[in-house]
Amino acid sequence: MDKFKAKAEALEKNKKNAIAFYKTAYLGKPKKAVELYVGENYKQHNPMVGDGKQAFIDYFNRMHKEFPEKSIDFVRIVAENDLVSLHTHQIWPDNDQYVTMDFFKFDDNGKIIEHWDSIQQIPQTSMHNNTMY
Template sequence: MKHDLELNKKNAVAFYKTAYLGEPEKAVALYVGDQYIQHNPLVGDGKQAFIEYFEEMSRDYPDKSIAFVRVIAEGDLVSLHTHQTWPDNDEYVTMDFFRFDDNGKIIEHWDAIQSVPAETKNGNSMY
């Protein structure tokens, strides 16, 4: 099956933003397929574990923000490159990968996160 790359990109951003900003149950209902395989070791596998993790994060850190720097799609995968700002101005770079099923629903997730350093040896930004 050929995937609608633009629609998958739009849905990955909407899914992430909806969950991150405090509505993970809505995000799962709208954008997740029959299963949800989680590779982040801090989050349990499956839809309910995802919802619980993001509900706790929203409750504990309501003033966080996210900006989407890049969105890349190929085949059944979408990658998000984000800039997150948390309380006390802690900043993080994240790279998330989502796998979509043939119905355009998210069914698998991988990610990596690192702090934005105050300075770099190369002088380049994280973006």
């Protein structure tokens, strides 16, 4: 297999794994998500979540317990080199809606080792008619 094809396949695999990781954790199984998709060390950049695997598990367990009725849709997925970005639409209780952008860094084994995110609540009104997506 040539290098270009191998790289393209790795990018596609990382994209699928980023989605599977996020869905699994978001829907209440963060320990399973970490076991399947996270590498040796996990570095967190979200200031609301502690660093490391256990802090991630604890955070998502708490979120699932406090907000079991939430949904997530993956609007777009972009991958480059060892990074995957997920652009999502989340709906929380009382129709509280958010746009999120999550970035995941993968190691050479296709495991997630680092995470950044940005979250914005979707406002009720806007100065234009464009969507957030």
